[in-house]
Structure formats: C-alpha cells, structure tokens
Amino acid sequence: MLYTEVxxxxxxxxxxxxxxxxxxxxxSMVLRRCRAAWLPACLSALCLQxxxxxxxxxxxxxxxxxxxxxLSDKPLWSAKATGGMPGLVVxxxxxxxxxxxxxxRLNLADGAELWSVAVDGYPVREEDGLLFLMNAxxxxxxxxxxxxxxxxxxxxxxxxxxxxxxxxLVVIRGGLKGPVVAGDKVLVxxxxxxxxxxxxxxxxxxxxxxxxxxxxxxxxxGVENPPVVHQGLVLFGGIAACYGVDLAxxxxxxxxxxxxxxxxxFKVAGDTLLMSAGHYGAQQSAFGxxxxxxEAATGRPRWxxxxxxxxxxxxxxxRLVGIEWGMMGGTRLTCLNLATGTQAWEYKEKSSAWPxxxxxxxxxxxxxxxxxxxxxxxxxxxxxxxxxxxxxxxFFKGPWGRFLDPVVLQGQAVVGSWDKAKKESILxxxxxxxxxxxxxxxxxxxxxxxxxxxxxxxxxxKEGEAAWSLQVFGR
Numbered sequence: 001m002l003y004t005e006v007x008x009x010x011x012x013x014x015x016x017x018x019x020x021x022x023x024x025x026x027x028s029m030v031l032r033r034c035r036a037a038w039l040p041a042c043l044s045a046l047c048l049q050x051x052x053x054x055x056x057x058x059x060x061x062x063x064x065x066x067x068x069x070x071l072s073d074k075p076l077w078s079a080k081a082t083g084g085m086p087g088l089v090v091x092x093x094x095x096x097x098x099x100x101x102x103x104x105r106l107n108l109a110d111g112a113e114l115w116s117v118a119v120d121g122y123p124v125r126e127e128d129g130l131l132f133l134m135n136a137x138x139x140x141x142x143x144x145x146x147x148x149x150x151x152x153x154x155x156x157x158x159x160x161x162x163x164x165x166x167x168x169l170v171v172i173r174g175g176l177k178g179p180v181v182a183g184d185k186v187l188v189x190x191x192x193x194x195x196x197x198x199x200x201x202x203x204x205x206x207x208x209x210x211x212x213x214x215x216x217x218x219x220x221x222g223v224e225n226p227p228v229v230h231q232g233l234v235l236f237g238g239i240a241a242c243y244g245v246d247l248a249x250x251x252x253x254x255x256x257x258x259x260x261x262x263x264x265x266f267k268v269a270g271d272t273l274l275m276s277a278g279h280y281g282a283q284q285s286a287f288g289x290x291x292x293x294x295e296a297a298t299g300r301p302r303w304x305x306x307x308x309x310x311x312x313x314x315x316x317x318x319r320l321v322g323i324e325w326g327m328m329g330g331t332r333l334t335c336l337n338l339a340t341g342t343q344a345w346e347y348k349e350k351s352s353a354w355p356x357x358x359x360x361x362x363x364x365x366x367x368x369x370x371x372x373x374x375x376x377x378x379x380x381x382x383x384x385x386x387x388x389x390x391x392x393x394x395f396f397k398g399p400w401g402r403f404l405d406p407v408v409l410q411g412q413a414v415v416g417s418w419d420k421a422k423k424e425s426i427l428x429x430x431x432x433x434x435x436x437x438x439x440x441x442x443x444x445x446x447x448x449x450x451x452x453x454x455x456x457x458x459x460x461x462k463e464g465e466a467a468w469s470l471q472v473f474g475r
Contacts, residue, residue: 075471076456077111082467089123089131090451090458091145095470096123096131103133105148108456108472115148128181130208140179140188142211152211156188156204177236182229182247184208189223189236203227203236205250215250219243225266230273230296237263237275242292244299254299259290269315269338271296276307293341303341307334316357316376319344323352323364333364333372335379345379347372353391356406358413361432363406367391371406371415371428373435382435389417389426406430409452416447425461445469 079097087098094114096105103123105114121133121141131145138156143149156176177189186208191201201222205214221238228235233253234245244254258277265276273296278289291313293302313322313336320336333347333355352372355364362374369391370384404416404425413430425447429439445463457473 075473076109077472079106079111079470080468081470087122088460088470089126090453091126092453094145095458095472096126096145097470098123103148105145108453108458111472117143117148119143124176125179127179130181130186132179132186134176140186140206140211142186151209154206154211154213156190177223177226180227180229181208182227182234185214185247186211187227187229187234189219189225189227191219191222191224191238201238203234203245203250205247217243217245217250217252224263228266228268230268233297235266235268235273235296237266237277239263239277242266242273242275242294242299244296256292256294256299256301258292264289265291265313267313267315268296269320272302272338273299274313274315274320276313291336291341293338305336305341305343314355314357319376321355321357321362321376323354333362333374335362335376347374347379347381353405356408356413358408358430359432361413361435363413363415363430363432365391365404365406365415365417369417371430373430373432385430385435385437387415387417387426388428388440389419389424391417404447407450409450409457418446 081099089096091108093108094105095108096103098104098119101118101120102116103119104116106112107114119133119141121135121139123131123133125132126145129145130151131143131148133141133143134156135141139153140156141153142151144151177191178187180187184207186206188204188206189201190204201219203217203219203223205216206212207214219236219238219241221241223236224238225236229247232247234243234247236243236245237258241258242256243252245251246253258275263275264278265274267274273294274291275294276289276291289307291305291307293304294300295302307322313320315338318338320338321333323333333352335344335346336342337344352364352366355362357363357376360376362376363371365371365387369387369389371387372381372384374381404418406413406415408414413432415428415430417426417428418424419426419442422442423446424442424444427441427443428437429441430436431438443459443461445461447459447461449460451458455474459471459473461469461471463469
C-alpha cells in the first residue's frame with residue numbers, strides 16, 4: 001500500500017521551475033527531525049496563494065550505468081521554488097505540487113508533467129491510488145492520483161466550538177489525523193488535544209467510492225494519531241486513552257487508559273500496540289514520559305515503562321531502541337525487550353538525535369558532534385566517530401533546534417551534519433559493521449526532508465532564506 005507524507009508551504013509566494021540535470025550514480029539523503037514543539041505549526045503555515053510560472057519540461061539526459069559508490073554528484077532533475085516552500089506530496093513514481101490554484105503531478109523519473117488541474121484545497125496525502133486534499137472549510141477532497149479527476153468531496157465536522165479553526169488552515173492541518181485508506185473506507189480523525197482541552201474528537205469513516213459518511217465514533221480524548229488498522233480494528237490514541245474500534249461498524253471494542261498528556265508515539269509491533277505519552281517529573285528530566293504496551297486485539301495491558309522523556313522507538317525484531325528525550329535533547333539510549341518491557345541495556349549520552357538500527361548496530365549522533373555505534377545485542381559501544389560537521393542544523397538556534405537523524409537509505413546507514421561556514425549539509429555513509437565512515441558527500445543548503453523511492457531518492461533542500469530546491473537523484 002502506498003503511503004506518502006506532505007510538506008506544506010511556508011509563508012511566501014513561491015514560483016517554481018523544473019530543470020533536467022545529467023544523471024550519475026546513486027545518492028543518499030538524510031531525514032530531518034525537529035525537536036521544537038512549535039515547528040509542526042510553523043511548517044503548517046500553509047500559503048494558499050502563490051504566483052505560478054511556466055514549468056519547462058526538458059527531457060533528462062541518458063542515465064549512465066551505475067558506477068560503484070553511494071552518492072552521485074548531480075541529480076537527474078530539480079525543481080526550484082522561490083518565495084516559500086512549495087506544497088508537495090511525494091508518491092512512489094510521481095510528485096504532486098501545488099502553487100497558485102493549480103495542482104501539478106510530475107513524473108519522478110524525469111520531471112515531466114503528467115497532469116495539471118485547478119483545485120480548491122491543499123494536498124495532504126496520497127495512498128493506494130487516491131490523492132487527498134483539504135481546504136480551510138474542513139472539506140476533504142479525493143482525486144484519482146493517476147488522472148487528477150475529482151472522485152468526491154466531503155465535509156469534515158470539527159468538534160467543540162462550531163467556529164473553531166474554520167478558515168484557518170494551520171489549525172485545521174494540525175487538528176486532522178489521516179486520511180488513511182482501509183479497504184473500502186477512508187478514515188479521518190479530529191482531536192481536541194492537550195492544547196484544546198474540553199473539545200472531544202471524532203473518528204470518521206467515509207466510503208472510498210463516493211465519500212459518503214458510513215459511521216463516526218466520538219472519542220472524548222480526541223484522536224491524536226493517524227488511525228492504524230489491525231485485524232479488523234481501528235486503533236488510535238487520545239490524550240488519556242487508547243481505543244480499538246470495529247472497522248466495519250464503528251463500535252468500540254476496547255478502551256485503555258493512559259496518562260493525560262501529549263501522545264508521542266503510536267505503532268503496532270506484531271500483536272502489541274505501543275504508545276508513549278509525555279508528562280512532567282519522571283527521572284529528573286524536564287520532560288518525563290511513560291511507554292505503554294497493550295494487546296492490540298483486546299487492549300489488555302502488557303507492561304509499561306517509565307522513560308526519561310517522550311521517545312520515538314525503533315522496533316527491531318524483539319527489541320525496542322529509543323532516545324529518552326529531555327529539555328536539551330536526548331538523555332540516554334535505551335533498549336527494551338518487546339515481550340516484557342524490561343530493560344536490556346542503556347547507554348548514556350547527553351543531547352542526541354533519534355537512533356537508527358542497521359546490520360545489528362544502533363547508530364546515532366550527539367551534540368558534541370560524535371557518531372556512536374552501539375551493538376544491539378550487547379549494548380557495547382565502540383570508539384566514537386567524529387562527525388564532519390555540526391550536530392545542529394543551520395536556520396534554527398538554541399536547544400530547540402533542528403537535528404539530522406541517522407537513517408538507512410538504499411541499504412546504507414547515513415549520518416548528516418552541518419557546515420556553518422559554508423552552509424552545506426554533510427552526509428557521511430557508514431560501514432556499520434566496521435564502525436567507520438565509508439564515504440562523505442556535501443550538498444549546498446540545508447536538507448529538510450527526503451523520500452526513498454525504489455531507484456530514486458528525493459530531497460527537499462533549503463538553499464537560502466527564500467529559496468528551495470526539490471532534487472531527484474538516480475542510481
């Protein structure tokens with residue numbers, strides 16, 4: 001099933017042009033992660049008015065045979081935006097961009113335009129052949145992703161004050177969870193959330209074919225995550241509970257209580273539902289948290305674990321690995337047994353980015369600009385590897401800055417850092433087993449996001465205060 005995410009406009013009036021660039025071999029990109037609690041709202045400052053320009057379509061140069069190595073020198077093609085970040089959704093074989101009142105779909109292989117339509121709405125997600133848009137009146141529009149033709153439009157009722165957020169796409173974007181395609185249904189959640197206490201949320205199920213509302217479920221704790229479908233149940237969490245709702249009928253099957261605070265992680269691992277909620281006071285951290293494990297089918301509690309802060313955990317076979325997060329960043333690397341919630345080992349390092357697990361090694365970067373490689377089985381760490389640049393990325397300052405988290409792209413572990421003087425992103429490709437750097441590549445500007453798409457890699461790069469670049473690389 002196709003799953004994609006959206007990156008919205010920042011304030012501005014972007015213009016966009018596309019240019020083809022001769023191809024080389026493979027490149028890898030690094031995902032950005034923001035620790036600022038306010039950044040999602042900043043990124044959701046959606047600009048619905050933009051100045052469109054023509055999009056020249058130049059055929060790409062012939063792709064040369066892939067040479068040994070991990071990173072190419074130049075992308076296949078790029079799209080330049082000025083005045084603000086372009087709204088985009090990246091699919092498996094195409095990218096959708098909106099500027100002005102026009103939505104365009106471009107082929108990922110060469111940047112060629114596949115279709116162009118006038119729209120009333122903003123692209124938020126593409127899944128299973130459907131492209132979803134929403135507007136500032138809480139209306140969800142569904143397009144055929146292949147043709148751009150509208151399939152249906154449905155209103156989404158915001159709970160609480162009838163006028164709350166109406167006309168404000170920033171608020172609406174944060175208050176909607178989904179849409180998620182589940183068979184013949186499209187699921188969307190709304191929430192009151194910890195910032196809007198007293199407003200209940202709802203989970204809505206629409207008919208995939210015509211957008212007809214099939215059922216709705218009221219959740220007094222709101223819907224704080226995109227719903228997850230597991231064995232006929234729709235699973236989601238609110239600010240004080242997790243729910244299991246029957247997908248066919250919308251009836252509650254189970255409800256399990258959690259701490260009353262922000263939800264930080266929600267995922268299913270096998271038959272276990274994992275959810276972490278942030279609160280104050282635990283383990284002498286400025287932010288504390290609790291990790292809960294429930295039986296996904298029944299909601300029966302399996303275990304819980306007090307963590308030093310809200311944590312995004314990587315699930316690796318029978319273990320969970322995550323950084324417990326505090327006011328100044330990560331406080332320690334913790335590994336838990338999935339079945340019991342008991343701690344397998346911990347490795348303390350102050351202020352670090354989220355880890356990645358690759359080839360049996362846990363890899364992460366710390367604020368002192370060192371890369372750590374820890375054995376997943378034993379928790380033993382080798383000698384730290386110096387990062388080529390600064391741990392904290394360029395345009396956000398202070399403890400709430402942007403960090404680049406290590407990721408695995410096209411089978412390679414990649415760690416990113418920042419060259420302040422040259423304003424370049426530095427990518428270090430690691431040999432995880434040998435715990436050493438295999439290759440280094442520099443890219444002008446600040447990497448904000450990446451998408452790994454088969455033989456292609458897509459990167460969104462901030463090149464200046466009002467300059468953005470979407471770059472597509474081939475092997």
